[in-house]
Amino acid sequence: MTLISVRDLVVRIGDRVIASVPELDVAAGECVAIVGESGSGKTTTLLSTLGLLHGADVAGKIRVGETDVLTASPARLREIRGSRAALVVQSPQAALNPTMRLGTLMRRALARHGVKGARARERAEEAVRAVLLDPEILRRHPHQVSGGQAQRFVIALALALGAQVLLADEPTSALDVTVQAEVVAVLRRLRDERGLAVLLVSHDLALVSTIADRVVVMRDGAVVESGPAAEVFARPRDPYTRELIAAVPRLPEPAGMDEEGS
Amino acid sequence: MTTPALPLYRRTPLRRLAGVDRLAVAGGVLLGIVVLAALLAPWIAPYPEDGGSATHPLEALLPPGGDHWFGTDQVGRDVFSRVLFGARTSLFIAVAVLAVSGVAGVALGVVAGYAGGWARDVIMRVTDVFLAFPALLLSLALAVVLQPSVTTVIVAIAITWWPWYARLTASVAASVSTRGFVDSARCLGVPAPLIVLRHVLPNSLTPVLVQLSLDGGGVILTAAALSYLGLGAHEPTPEWGLMVQQGQSLFTTDWWVVTFPGLAILVTAFAFNVLGEGLRARLAR
């Protein structure tokens, strides 16, 4: 089932086209990554799928679930962002009210969707476990958790509200590699076990290659290449994609440990 | 850049809605008029000699009219001319106080903020002592000890105001000093005084400049209060506070003697505040 569908998207500021995407679909249980450098239009594309782009002309057709984003009422858009689709940003701590415990934040969000009491607590704890956090974290304030924990909590919040679509904008580039690995593990798990549709924006090709099913490469607002991830990484057609791939720092392969160990 | 869809608490930019820029411009224009009045007083005042000690007993306490727009005072001087000349005194006091306390406060604050450690502790404790006194009370005490005069007013107010600038500058300078470009200059071996002058000071100045412009009104009010209490400017210096004090007993019969200098104080203080507020909102953006 296609949960995000974008057709003939053209985003303009004045006369300048800052993003143009002919076709982009994300199905349930699938991760699609938009790859590019700053200024490539990747974040613009992501934001316009949620109707979050202000001060720009957005033309084309964008569907999230059943809703046509470009014609939907503001109230309907808010509802979608609140429950169906959630945005995960680079520094989530700024989006969390510092005076509230994470549990309180979660409870209020659930209450707005009519989930209260013991059922709300259950849902909260279940969502937190789903992102591999200890439910103990619900007793903490935002400043008492690490960046990686905050990132996963924001994902849990979206899950508790029943999100089926995650839009992640450079979700790990502010994190240590070890913490980044945890966030990637969580995203993979949610995609595989809960059938979430994940639209990921990143400049880190190595990271993208470990999670994305399909890849869209953007440069200067235009799509230069797209296709199944394995295909694109193994046989890049566009010279720019090749340049991006060549730029990934290489680690030497682990020495023949497996032979030694066995 | 990005707007998270999840619970997000963001203050509505009320100031922006209120048209901050227009407000700041209005404050600037108003203040410009006051400054012009002060500069051009000898040429635009209808009776320039009334700015001093002239007396015209026969024209005492004339109500506002064609010859005297704001009426005349007890000794027959044109109140409009004296209000114009009074702008010179008030603005001079304001500029002098802000310059003296601003320079002293910023200098001490930037040193405290950059040096940290015991230097910061010593400077901050001294400012705390000054801040512990109510400003007006300390000015009063000083003005009593010194001879009443415009200089006394300036010294008295400046002494109570610099600690605010020192504290503000110290906190800004302390955070600027932790930034990479300061570390980079230290690693180059740039001498500390040069680091402070070249990097810390210019990058710490903005909030103090805003505060200074916000405080202009406060200085004028305080100066007027001191003069009103007889501790500042004295006859025949045209000073708004002094004029209010001299005219207050006449308020019920000859209202204009008090009202026009009082309005001048109000307008000028307001202009400073609006300008400062506008600057602050603009820089916060």
Next chain:
Amino acid sequence: MTLLAAEGVTLAYGTTAVVHDVSLSVDEGGVGLIGESGSGKTTLARALLGLLRPRSGVVRYGSADLAGLGRAGRAEFRRAVQPVFQDGSEALDPRMTAGASVAEALTTHHRVPRDERRDRVAALLTGVGLDPALAGRRPHEMSGGQRQRVAIARALAVEPRLLVLDEPTSALDVTVQARILDLLEGLAADRGLGYLLITHNLGVVGRLCRTSSVLFAGRVVESGPTADLLTRPAHPYTRALRDAVPRLGGEPPRTAGRTEAAPAPTGCPFRLRCPWAADHCRDEAPELRELGGRKVACHRAEEVLTTPASSIPASPAARVPRDGGEAPDAPRQ
């Protein structure tokens, strides 16, 4: 030859020690300092740059104690060792043009006539691959990569022998990252410039550093030739860092136990995250010891070296999801 060295250095902010008894020496071959945020790597770098006095231990420049250097010695040290910070927008004064920033470095130790200054600045900017016309721009008018190049030009202006690079590329796009690494590699080859590279990303140390040290909770847990650490890590933490780096088209990165578990206060600090942790690790903190050309602080290093990826034991956190009884309830730095 050792340019700069830490000998038993302990560093503290107030009463909290963040670096414990660390020894490290930096030579022309390049040295990597690897760890997560909060591991104390940046604090250690500040001490090596002479910005922070050690609580105990000695920082040596050549054979001299940094704390005991006279005015001339200090000036020489300042010329020889220069930092490049993570983000050029932080390391450049926002009110100065690129040219002024570079010129400041040029004129700090030598008098340079005004007309000559412009040419030298232009030459330095060209040397790091920038158009000299950028000299008139302020930091916010440049891209991240350009700012980082200006910061490097500024550091090179004093003709240093060693650059201390603190996450020099982690704020940049991959292609820009690669170009900055190319530039640094070229500078090392052309000028014999040495590097101390501080990073959490093992992917970048291989190119610039012959040897590396891994820091966990303010202690060196493993050090040795970079190639050995990357291919055959002997400490579980080094291995976790290595396995967390995503590889193009490779296996998904492996999670390294629960990273939020705070360092253990007794015994081995890494044991709460360590898949190999045994009872012995709780009772006794491992000392750094020699093991096949490297140093490692792990009781079970021999097993870590030989365990194949497929049979790494489950980490303690994974075994006990509600663990946390021992981990202090403190936020990570």
